[in-house]
Amino acid sequence: MFLYDVHEAANLLIQGKVVAIPTETVYGLAAHGYQAKAIREIYTLKNRPLINPLILHYSSLETIQKDVRWTSSAQVLAKAFWPGPLTLVLEQSSSCSVPKEATAGLSSLAVRVPSHPIVLDLLKACSMPLAAPSANPSGCLSPTTSHHVRTFFKGPILEGGPCLHGLESTIIDCRQAPRLLRPGAIPLQDIETVLGMSILSYGTSDQPQAPGALSGHYAPQKPLRLNAREVHSHEGLLAFGPPLEGAYCCIQLSLEGNLTQAAAKLFSALHSLDESSCESIAVMPIPYEGIGIAINDRLSRAAYGSVTVSR
Numbered sequence: 500m501f502l503y504d505v506h507e508a509a510n511l512l513i514q515g516k517v518v519a520i521p522t523e524t525v526y527g528l529a530a531h532g533y534q535a536k537a538i539r540e541i542y543t544l545k546n547r548p549l550i551n552p553l554i555l556h557y558s559s560l561e562t563i564q565k566d567v568r569w570t571s572s573a574q575v576l577a578k579a580f581w582p583g584p585l586t587l588v589l590e591q592s593s594s595c596s597v598p599k600e601a602t603a604g605l606s607s608l609a610v611r612v613p614s615h616p617i618v619l620d621l622l623k624a625c626s627m628p629l630a631a632p633s634a635n636p637s638g639c640l641s642p643t644t645s646h647h648v649r650t651f652f653k654g655p656i657l658e659g660g661p662c663l664h665g666l667e668s669t670i671i672d673c674r675q676a677p678r679l680l681r682p683g684a685i686p687l688q689d690i691e692t693v694l695g696m697s698i699l700s701y702g703t704s705d706q707p708q709a710p711g712a713l714s715g716h717y718a719p720q721k722p723l724r725l726n727a728r729e730v731h732s733h734e735g736l737l738a739f740g741p742p743l744e745g746a747y748c749c750i751q752l753s754l755e756g757n758l759t760q761a762a763a764k765l766f767s768a769l770h771s772l773d774e775s776s777c778e779s780i781a782v783m784p785i786p787y788e789g790i791g792i793a794i795n796d797r798l799s800r801a802a803y804g805s806v807t808v809s810r
């Protein structure tokens with residue numbers, strides 16, 4: 500069932516139902532952020548490991564105050580980037596109402612205020628936060644249209660059009676010195692500029708990264724080959740810039756080499772190549788700069804475990 504009315508979606512969520520929702524990054528599978536039973540349903544639907552905590556979505560910075568302990572870096576980043584595709588990890592407050600089902604039993608909480616106007620209206624209509632992971636089966640490609648969600652989720656979907664950014668939020672752990680847990684829609688450089696300091700990236704410290712940032716995530720069904728400089732006739736090509744010749748089929752991320760445009764199309768293009776009759780997917784090189792870092796992060800996870808098809 501597709502929904503076009505935020506109040507209808509809000510009523511279902513308040514009753515403890517799971518509803519797929521649009522955001523400016525990817526579609527989410529949402530439940531009442533304070534209801535353990537509704538949250539458990541998300542894990543079941545996604546077949547998501549219980550050790551992988553969820554992001555809580557709020558309508559404003561003020562509505563988050565009760566649930567977390569603020570730090571100065573978090574306040575600076577929230578003021579600069581919210582509403583928008585930035586998730587902050589903070590310590591839960593003693594008055595936090597989020598059940599342990601959403602946080603995998605951790606003492607921290609991941610929070611964000613999304614900027615998609617429909618989801619902001621929805622959050623205001625709900626008067627409670629929404630726990631929402633991306634609306635895909637665990638480990639698979641993220642959905643950037645309601646059609647992608649429909650292929651796996653048969654419940655209610657609030658229609659919000661194609662997602663603006665097409666890549667998940669950037670996650671920063673702000674409990675102590677800010678640390679990048681997941682590259683995403685906001686380039687790390689922009690965050691460092693606002694903070695006036697360089698920040699540690701995941702993988703460069705001995706602390707664990709986001710529990711869900713596993714290799715072998717965001718994976719299409721077909722094998723994926725990265726940094727292709729030539730292409731074979733059985734491969735579907737994901738092109739960036741003037742395409743290589745000889746592919747079975749081709750989807751262009753950005754002919755003029757625009758990384759923002761490429762990010763917005765990435766998951767959608769991978770979904771299409773997965774549905775096409777090519778045997779495997781070859782991806783042209785994408786520069787490691789700005790949002791290109793997050794694009795390469797998703798692609799390298801998508802390619803993890805792929806066996807290169809040689810014929």
Ligand code: TXA
Nearest residue numbers: 524527552553607608609632633667668709710711712
């Ligand atoms: O853009 C997004 O962030 C989308 C939209 C729907 O908001 N959501 C999303 O959720 O990408 P999900 O569940 O697919 O990814 C959330 C990531 C996971 O890697 C999870 O491990 C991490 O956030 N995470 C959640 N809570 C955390 C916490 N307390 N500490 C560290 N990482 C956390």
Ligand code: MG
Nearest residue numbers: 632633634641
């Ligand atoms: Mg996800």
